[in-house]
Amino acid sequence: MLHAAHLLRRRLRISSLPVLLCPSSPLAAAGCPTRIRVSACRPSFSISNSAMEVSGRNSDGPQVAVIGAGVAGSVCASLLAAKGLAVKVFDSGRGPGGRMSQRREKVEDGSELMFDHGAQYFTVKSAEVQHLVDKWQALGLVADWEGRFGSLNVATGEFVHETAVKKRYVGVPGMNSICKALMTTPGLQAKYGVQVAGLEWADEGLGSWCLKSKDGENLGRFNAVVVADKGAAKLLFGQTASSPLLEGSELSEMHKKVAAVTAAPCFAVMMAFPSPLDLIPLDGFLVEGSKIVSWAARDSSKPGRVTTSSDCWVVHSTEAYATGIIAQAGMAKPSNELLAAVANDLLTGFQSLLPNMPTPTYMKAHRWGGAFPTTSIAPEEKCIVIEDRRVAVCGDFCVSPKVEGAILSGMYASERLGSIL
Template sequence: MTITTINYKLLPFCLCKSDPSIDTTTMSNVATKVAVVGGGISGAVCASTLAKNGISVTLFESARGPGGRMSQRREISEDGKELLFDHGAPFFSASNSDVLRLVHEWESKGLVEEWKENCGSFDCISKKFLDIEQEAPNKKYVGIPGMNSICKALCNETGVESKFGVSIGRLECLDDEKWSLTGLDGQNLGRFSGVVVSDKGIASPRFTDVTGRPPPLDLSLTPELALKLQDIPVSPCFALMLAFSEPLSSISVKGFSFKNSEILSWSHCDSSKPGRSTASERWVLHSTANYARGIIAQTGLQKPSSATLTKVAEELFQEFQSIGLNIPRPFFMKAHRWGSAFPTASIAREQKCLWDRKKRLAICGDFCVSPNVEGAILSGLAAASKLTEMLSCL
């Protein structure tokens, strides 16, 4: 997909944090406090960019840490070994100049590194590897030491206050052009001059199907945005995390897609990435969307049970074994469900984010631009640009 280059030249802000005459301890008391909901790469990039432009940011994330689909899973094997898996996005590429500028900055800080292993595809009928790349058109980048390292760093930058394990129960637009946020437990989370929502679920009818509660953001407040946010198509997926005592020497590449499999779509050797432990060989497999939809149709949208995940893990591994590469039994195996993390549509390709100027509300994410990490970054930059321009005029 070709992504148009946009230069996000953020306007100078009246309280510039780089000005030594400004007491940054008072930043939290200025009128320009913004809440960012969601600590995935889009929300984290947006929060960091806002903070660099002198805006005080509070980021709320319901999970224990940042990352979203770029999170890293920590597991403990039966014999007590720590195992780390990038079970969502295995890597990312970039071609847009604004994104590449950020990536090079992250490289200089040791947050990302190029993953130089070859990838390809495997035909499950002919039992052969195909299309093994010798030189990819774009570099494959990974976070160091995990994919979530980028989001962790962005969420800890000066000017960003991050609150993890906090679920938003309600976002209310007040008469004084402020936003009030309330936690799921009823806690008052504060008032803000603007809000960025980087989690499409917070305003989706699907939220009610999963939780039984109304969405935290009442879309009747923004009818135009509501139309675009209705029923964004998503591709569900089950991820399987595997750890082996010995390298899988029969596999000639470290990442490959599956052709002619109704169950598996992608696999990669997580331990082959730079900065990872090589004490064991760890692989992550992703299911096809059709397979995941079939399981969800049987079990529902609620969090899958341990029995369901065990069944899924066995079925995915059996398919992996059946491709004829003499794959041994792993000493660790566990499945995880990604219910709606992979969007299949782009709802704001030109604008890069959804924006209600009157309400000072931006909605960003990969579902706005393109369903990948680069699209999420571009959308976060766009949301930050909209709010910075708006709030600099106050």
């Protein structure tokens, strides 16, 4: 069994880079002490061009569970599957994307409206991410958003156009298109509407992870786990002192870091107007000086969107406003009445920016309770890998609160975990 796993590992190796983790892999030798290792190497990454899911692939080889189908989890899962590993993704949402989700709404006249109600776009600075994004662009998954951007000063009522040229990418036809495509990588399966609430390590043999859902369903046994969700990361590290999942004095600081991960809340309101708001000279702008509105974007100006006569906008609240609402209402699922009140507040705040703004024909609010991290726990390492338990933790909360940070974290997690499988 051990010899077969060793041969499989050699057969699946596709990178010519040196091993980024210690050579005494847990699949080759049991009982090595827990280590968190980092590397300054720049891994090379690839993405499958296939758009068809293949089930049951490599059923005799290492099985990897990925918790979270946001961009970090989707990137990591796709790259691991491209190495030939069997990967299963679990996410509590209705589909992949996380805060890169897109909302589709049908209105009374039968037309469909589309809103990127979370992340509006992303930028790229690192060469590794740029290489991957170039491939996505060649596949038609992303495009440049060549809009007009800047800010609005509430005190003066003046719109200020940005002077620096910044390349902004958007998913086509929605921000979630990237994650949806990555989920079709051969060897990868996804299960949505499932919240992982139990992680149990079994020491017998080479050791494995057993995952359970919030409803108590047994989700399977896996050789390795990728945690690409803040809540699951806290579950992994947050066991009681009497029954820790991950032991060792070297992990004490990591326990503290993960426990300290915080995120800023935000309300997003999706609005559709019967005609273009031509008096607004920008397609996306920061709002300076408002207590309610922090950002507004003309979604219908993005490339690849469904053609409609409506002018679609997404308005984000300030953190202070969202925090105040949550302090009063709590973190339970918001009622329709609460969301309607929030939508009216943000509409009032938005209308105050522009005299004679028409009434929207469609309006709906969405709460992001903790989608925008305010801390980075592994900015240099890009991810956390615990070798002897074959666990990788990745996400924007590891690198930076941006889409690029999440992509980079998922890429590094796939390379480092893949090197020990």
